[in-house]
Amino acid sequence: MTYRILADFVVITHGAFVLFVVFGGFLALRKIRWAWVHVPAAAWGAYIEFVGWICPLTPLENYLRGLAGESGYPEGFIEHYLYPLMYPAGLTRSTQLVLGCIVIAINLIAYGLVVGRALKSRRQIV
Numbered sequence: 001m002t003y004r005i006l007a008d009f010v011v012i013t014h015g016a017f018v019l020f021v022v023f024g025g026f027l028a029l030r031k032i033r034w035a036w037v038h039v040p041a042a043a044w045g046a047y048i049e050f051v052g053w054i055c056p057l058t059p060l061e062n063y064l065r066g067l068a069g070e071s072g073y074p075e076g077f078i079e080h081y082l083y084p085l086m087y088p089a090g091l092t093r094s095t096q097l098v099l100g101c102i103v104i105a106i107n108l109i110a111y112g113l114v115v116g117r118a119l120k121s122r123r124q125i126v
Contacts (some may be wrong), residue, residue, distance in 0.1 A: 003068035010061040017057070021045030022103055025110025029117065042107050049100030052093060 021042050027034035048055055062072025 001068070003064045004012065004070065005098045007061050007068060007070070007077035010057055010064060014055065014057040014061070015072040015090070017041070018045070022106055023110075025114070028110065032118075035114070037108075042103060046100045046103045049096045049103065052096055 020038065021044070024034065024038035024041060028038060047053075065072045
């Protein structure tokens, strides 16, 4: 039971990390310090998609599920949990590349707003 709870905690943490990777740049609009944490996380998330790797949290979850007597899954977190919500078919390499580009595009928008706000406040000071 404990291993199952730990595996579920890893899933929740993984999901929160994915949301942070995609949308965390908007936190920098409130506090610029978020960028110091978010930029490396977003770079990691996009990199994982571009090179086709599986995030280390996925094998950790599978390991904990195995210890709990459950079966894991061979694909990555996005393919197993998120992709079926959007599309019933399997994840292709080209779709992974698109997902990586979406991460970058959303974050370019977020940090474009951050830079725009910083420039605007700088102009108001001068």
